[in-house]
Amino acid sequence: xxxxxxxxxxxxxxxxxxxxxxxxxxxxxxxxxxxxxxxxxxxxxxxxxxxxxxxxxxxxxxxxxxxxxxxxxxxxxxxxxxxxxxxxxxxxxxxxxxxxxxxxxxxxxxxxxxxxxxxxxxxxxxxxxxxxxxxxxxxxxxxxxxxxxxxxxxxxxxxxxxxxxxxxxxxxxxxxxxxxxxxxxxxxxxxxxxxxxxxxxxxxxxxxxxxxxxxxxxxxxxxxxxxxxxxxxxxxxxxxxxxxxxxxxxxxxxxxxxxxxxxxxxxxxxxxxxxxxxxxxxxxxxxxxxxxxxxxxxxx
Amino acid sequence: xxxxxxxxxxxxxxxxxxxxxxxxxxxxxxxxxxxxxxxxxxxxxxxxxxxxxxxxxxxxxx
Numbered sequence: 001x002x003x004x005x006x007x008x009x010x011x012x013x014x015x016x017x018x019x020x021x022x023x024x025x026x027x028x029x030x031x032x033x034x035x036x037x038x039x040x041x042x043x044x045x046x047x048x049x050x051x052x053x054x055x056x057x058x059x060x061x062x063x064x065x066x067x068x069x070x071x072x073x074x075x076x077x078x079x080x081x082x083x084x085x086x087x088x089x090x091x092x093x094x095x096x097x098x099x100x101x102x103x104x105x106x107x108x109x110x111x112x113x114x115x116x117x118x119x120x121x122x123x124x125x126x127x128x129x130x131x132x133x134x135x136x137x138x139x140x141x142x143x144x145x146x147x148x149x150x151x152x153x154x155x156x157x158x159x160x161x162x163x164x165x166x167x168x169x170x171x172x173x174x175x176x177x178x179x180x181x182x183x184x185x186x187x188x189x190x191x192x193x194x195x196x197x198x199x200x201x202x203x204x205x206x207x208x209x210x211x212x213x214x215x216x217x218x219x220x221x222x223x224x225x226x227x228x229x230x231x232x233x234x235x236x237x238x239x240x241x242x243x244x245x246x247x248x249x250x251x252x253x254x255x256x257x258x259x260x261x262x263x264x265x266x267x268x269x270x271x272x273x274x275x276x277x278x279x280x281x282x283x284x285x286x287x288x289x290x291x292x293x294x295x296x297x298x299x300x
Numbered sequence: 301x302x303x304x305x306x307x308x309x310x311x312x313x314x315x316x317x318x319x320x321x322x323x324x325x326x327x328x329x330x331x332x333x334x335x336x337x338x339x340x341x342x343x344x345x346x347x348x349x350x351x352x353x354x355x356x357x358x359x360x361x362x
Contacts, residue, residue: 018336021336030345297334
């Protein structure tokens, strides 16, 4: 059973929509994508919804944008002819095309020190590989020889900045068997199974190496949430629900997780839960049969 | 007499705490959780406190 990594498809209607919110690093602003004329544009607003402002007139491709660690810049994939990585100041000034080639470059991710941006590209004439470039456009380089990396998951730097997690197809032609790899001090395949492991997110606690991810490795048709750590490399199952659990996001201190759960009483619309990082103390925050929730993000 | 003296010290401490804005009993400030949600065909951006209170749609009335 194949697990949906990105289930959202933009409706081809005149309806507007706002998707994929992200907090600014200081927790004061919320960035999000707004659909206008079938294109997505990056907006920012205050946390009470006021002051909604378009950041750049460049359209965004593949929902992919990332705020720099100091909150001053945004890296994004431009929805231009061949999809490039751009950087722009959060006030819209200083737009720079970092990649500027004839291939597709997408899914930018800032290194925690703000010096480098990792991204995915097919510029080597094959399926997507992992690359990095300095924020000023210098020193582009391939940082991993593996190809077949999925653009459904953006590479994730560890908070220490010395490891990066990415998701690769075990079987590219079937678009199946997603595996999570960690490249850095060592090279790890933390999946090592024939199921789908996706959506890796590092704990923000700089004193630990933990990744929470989504998987159907238990053999069921539904996804559950698992925890891998450098001190316990056998992933620990955190949820045990007969329906889907997905899209986990860490609390800023790394002690709790917020996630989306399909419940028995609302089986087709995601409801939001929180739990401790060891899977205990699950608490339902949203109970609303009319509201389908997705991609919760905890305020820094 | 000693009792009234102790009561005086207690009320002086209470007054000093309040007048300096010291909050000795309230819970820590709640963080917020933002997410995308839909009640039909259109997604909006929602926000709530980390305990689930104060749910609000931030983009409905743009």
